[in-house]
Amino acid sequence: MKNLILAVCLSVTSVLASASVPTDKPDELVKALTEDVLEVLRSDGGLKNGDVSRAVESIEKIVLPHFDLRRMTMLAVGRDWRNATAEQQQRLINSFYDMLVRTYSNALTEYRNQTVAFRPLRMNPGDRTVRVQTEVQQPGGQPIPVDYMLEQNGKAWKVFDVVIAGVSLVTNYRGTFAQEIRAGGIDGLIRALETRGSEIAKAAEGKS
């Protein structure tokens, strides 16, 4: 659990996307995103001072375009996803997106000179799902394994899970989400996510 979320965020953060990112090779995609994010982290003074809005901007621009948000939301919600209407699914995707942006952005502002090492990709020709393994190395601490799960849709690879030291960022929400659905149905979960999102946005405004 040590530094888990931080590492996650860092790693996630490192999954940045830019126009020049090669999307047809999963390992190169992750590498390019990581390097883009690290580049932003190192050069952006505002980020270093804990400016979350700068972090949000980078995450939305670089990283999240390469995430399969529908797949991620589905995995976070679990089997209740099947019972959601198309409209409910879209609202779940939107509010989950906001939550991911927040989590990653927070992680980025905690950047403390970590570096990322890549392990060789193990992949068979024809695989449509692949795990790209990286390690976040922090000065003086033990390296934290961060794995990206990617799936190929058409030609492009997209990330659908980030596993930090064994904790899947996506399926870890399942327990919480199931609890909300038991209490108030799918609409209850949507309400809870949306309310929490606006609460946090308000708190952030109050601070700045």
Add this chain to the structure above:
Amino acid sequence: MKTKNNRETIMANQSFTRAFVLLLAFAMLVMTGCASNPRNPDDPLEGYNRAMFRFNEGVDKAVVKPLAQGYEKAVPELVRTGIGNVFSNLGDVWIGINNLLQGKAGDGMSDLMRFAVNSTFGILGIFDVASEMGLPKHNEDLGQTLAVWGVGEGAYFVVPFLGPRTVRDAVVLPVDMRGNGLVQLDHVPTRNTVLATRVVHTRSLLLGTDRALEEQLDKYAFVRDAYLQARRYQVHDGNPPIEYENFDANGKNSRGPLYETYADALALAAVGRMEFVNHSTVDSAPEIVITR
């Protein structure tokens, strides 16, 4: 005077163990009262656990977190790294013993080598020379050894002051703490100082995660699920079975392994577990099931 000190030490050690057993017994008592209507299969003790989680959070907010923040500010990073390395080094013997108990002779010997190298060349463990030499740090404890021997994890269980565990790990916690070199110092004030430093140091490493946790829908459930996932990952030495389902209505719902054949995945996993094999180079295959 010396005998008096000794007696105090023995009594302090006994009282530590006794207090711990009492705490556990008390916790068990409370939770049997709360175990009604279990909803999450991993967390039948949710009522008790939530109460204890709140209590631990109170202690953290009032005492531990402010100390950790002060420590992070006052102590330079280089020194904090050294402190972390010393604690890590003390733990390597116990990690090695547990690797041996789990039948992983190569890893176990490597852990004992780490201790030898870091205690000498690393100046009492202040520098982690062994990692640079290619002896990687492992994560083992008696709870994981029991898991390898086939003991189930039991319910999720929040230990007073110490936080998330499973029942299996909580039961052997006193042994693990002793093994870690945490409570075997004879001089009580020294022992307490070392313990306090360790707690504050460990907490300081987690400061970066606080904000993300606060923003969760339900912090308790998020921490619980993350702990259980991380724990299973440790037990499986980084290769726990993961399943990714497809819940879209058009999903065919057939299950097929990620690797060419299931036997491939199993064979690779078996190779990864063989003794004297360096896990970082073998890169054992995780068992990942994808439902399309």
